Amino acid sequence: MTHALPPAMQQVVDRLLGFVAQDGCTDAQFDALAADLFAFQYANDEPYRRFCQRRGITPRRVTAWRDIPPVPISAFKDATLSCMPPAECERVFMTSGTTRGDVKGRNHHPTIAVWDQSMQRHFARCFMQGTLRLRMFTLFPDERELRNSSLGRYLSLATRSFGAEGSRAYVSVEGGLDVDAFCDDLAQAQSRGEPVAVLGATFSFVHLLDAMAARGLRFVLPEGSRLLDTGGYKGQSRELPLDAFYDALSQGFGVARERCINMYGMTELSSQFYDAGNAVVPSVKRAPHWVRTRVLDPLTGSEMPPGQRGVLAHCDLANFNSATTILTEDVGVAVDGGFLLLGRAEGAEAKGCSLAVQEFLEAARA
Structure with missing residues (x-):
């Protein structure tokens, strides 16, 4: 059910929809919208305001996106970060709870329209690459089975927006992966010379590849076919090094590694990042024009020079209701055109992330 939004929130949404619909933006345009969104969140999101006050940051001191304090990603598990009461939000996405048992992070969306447009615009550019359907x-599983899953929404929206006739999900909550139906339908598409897209969680591809190997199956998909994986293994399957994983995808489906695309996203954000194909790993992750990324030293908060590793902090303007700027627990390196994703924070980097979470919690509970 769609909720009527308060006038101030509707103005934010309308401005964002127009911004995302643009073909790009200048740094000044990005900074101006980032500062305005920060002021909106500072006024309406109490835990975030307390966190910013503890750091001595107010809207008067924010003139550019780099001035915005990043919220540690684990804060979404311990506080309600929302400018609107959760009960009045159209959709709430929840994390899988794999890192802290049943404790799930929540990202509240007063309207799903901004999230949807963000997904569609960047998916069309990076995955469809000019192909309409x-x-x-x-x-x-379809989002109807997992209403609080951002990945369920993502894949269902991809199918509705860009899927040709015959598109469907081959995984259900009750039945799991229907290997036989998948292989039968893919073989038919292959015999007809019909290009297809296979999209899913990384661990689902591992299960599928194992099932195909047990059946002695390999495919050579028609020209124009492509694959998309996301989310990593999450303890749901055996883990493969990146090179071995993309070699297995390429060999199992007969698709060049350049057409094996990884999506990097998270429940706590409203936009996604894509690489340009995995001929070489790690590949450069690319953001849309409404997202900026910094690589930080989590102990000091200072930005690392290009080529030096640190923890990724993303400023996603589509994340208008909770906090635009998130300090992740992912390590990366800034490079031309985006960043390289190197894995999860460990050692001193992980300690820095933990201290950031502690600081947020102390501020939010003050």
Whole structure:
């Protein structure tokens, strides 16, 4: 059910929809919208305001996106970061709870329209690459089964927006992965010379590849076919090094590694990042024009020079209701065109992330 938004929130949403619909933006335009969104969140999101006050940051001191204090990603598990009461939000996405048992992070969306447009615009550019529609084979349950899953929404929206006739999900909550139906339908598409897209969680691809190997199956998908994986293994399957994983995808489906695209996203954000194909790993992750990324030293908060590793902090303007700027627990390196994703924070980097969470909690509870 869609909720009527308060006038101030509707103005924010309308401005964002127009901004995302643009073909790009200048740094000054990005900074101006980032500062305005920070002022909106500072006024309406109490835990975030307390965190900013503890750091001595107010809207008067924010003139550019780099001035915005990043919220540690784990804060979404311990506080309600929302400018609107959660009960009045159209959709709430929840994390899988894999890192802290049943404790789940929540990202509240007063309207899903901004999230949807963000997904569609960048997906069209980075995955569809000029193709209007492809038959989509999805290795994840439909969002109707997992209403609080951002990945469920992502894949279902991809199918509705860009899927050709015959697109469907081959995983259900009750039945799991329907290997036989998937392989039968993919073989038919292959025999007809029909390009297809296979999209799903990384661990689902591992299960599928194992099942195909047990059946002695390999495919050579028609020209124009492509694959998308996301989310990593999450302890749901055996883990493969990146090179071995993309070699296995390429060999199992007969698709060049350049057409094996990884999406990097998270429940706590409203936009996604894509690489340009995994001929070489790690590949450069690319953001849309409404997202900026810094690589930080989590102990000091200072920005690392290009080429030096640190923890990724993303400023996602589409994340208008909670906090635009998130300090992740992912390590990366800034490079031309984006960043390299190197894995999870460990050692001193992980300690720095933990201290940031502690600081947030102390401020939010003050």
